[in-house]
Amino acid sequence: MRELIRTNDAVIISFVESLLRDAGIGCLVADQNMSVLDGSIGVLPRRVMVVDDDLDAARRILVEAGIANEMRES
Numbered sequence: 001m002r003e004l005i006r007t008n009d010a011v012i013i014s015f016v017e018s019l020l021r022d023a024g025i026g027c028l029v030a031d032q033n034m035s036v037l038d039g040s041i042g043v044l045p046r047r048v049m050v051v052d053d054d055l056d057a058a059r060r061i062l063v064e065a066g067i068a069n070e071m072r073e074s
Contacts, residue, residue: 001049
């Protein structure tokens with residue numbers, strides 16, 4: 001799996017999950033339970049991961065949605 005985005009913003013994560021789901025691309029949100037360690041204040045970022053074969057398509061979707069600035073460098 002490859003990291004698509006890393007952010008503390010729950011709205012962005014939810015939006016990306018929705019975009020990917022609508023495109024038929026599976027994803028995994030890693031580190032979402034880390035909030036236990038930071039006291040649920042959202043300091044630690046979460047990562048949206050996709051399988052290697054879906055990375056290019058997922059990146060295109062984020063560009064088309066206008067949130068390319070959220071993507072991690074390859």
